[in-house]
Amino acid sequence: MRRVWILVPAALLLSACGGSSGKSGASSSGSGPPLQTVSLSEKEFSITPKAIKVAKAGTYTFDVKNDGQITHALEVEGNGVEQKTGDLDPGKSGTLTVHLSKTGSYEVYCPIDGHRQNGMEASLTVGGGGAMGGTTSTEDHETTTGGTTTTKGGYGY
Numbered sequence: 001m002r003r004v005w006i007l008v009p010a011a012l013l014l015s016a017c018g019g020s021s022g023k024s025g026a027s028s029s030g031s032g033p034p035l036q037t038v039s040l041s042e043k044e045f046s047i048t049p050k051a052i053k054v055a056k057a058g059t060y061t062f063d064v065k066n067d068g069q070i071t072h073a074l075e076v077e078g079n080g081v082e083q084k085t086g087d088l089d090p091g092k093s094g095t096l097t098v099h100l101s102k103t104g105s106y107e108v109y110c111p112i113d114g115h116r117q118n119g120m121e122a123s124l125t126v127g128g129g130g131a132m133g134g135t136t137s138t139e140d141h142e143t144t145t146g147g148t149t150t151t152k153g154g155y156g157y
């Protein structure tokens with residue numbers, strides 16, 4: 001009857017090893033606390049950074065500062081989302097908490113008349129969630145020298 005004593009612990013060990021394979025990723029969806037705060041700067045007429053990327057869908061807070069001389073605001077739009085700050089006087093900051101429930105592209109722009117057409121827009125990309133080590137690259141914006149905006153593409157006034 002010694003065999004029983006040997007077999008039982010062996011069986012326990014086997015089941016202990018094989019049983020706990022693979023965590024089922026409990027993805028907490030819904031509106032939790034913001035995953036990240038994205039800082040933006042606005043002036044005439046640009047939004048910095050021009051390309052915003054976040055790793056996955058979720059709730060994000062946009063912290064926007066008006067570094068310009070006139071009133072600006074910030075709107076985030078796309079995939080069923082449309083939210084904006086109130087008017088931001090020069091030197092003021094505002095925050096906008098947005099639930100980006102879908103991956104894909106969103107538009108970020110200044111909703112004040114004509115500002116977007118003059119260049120106050122940025123792209124926001126929400127990644128697929130599989131990205132390892134969420135890289136928030138806010139470094140790849142072009143360095144535009146000089147304040148003269150000579151990019152008048154449309155003359156439809």
Ligand SMILES: [Cu+2]
Pocket residue numbers: 071072073110111112115120
């Ligand atoms: Cu503006």
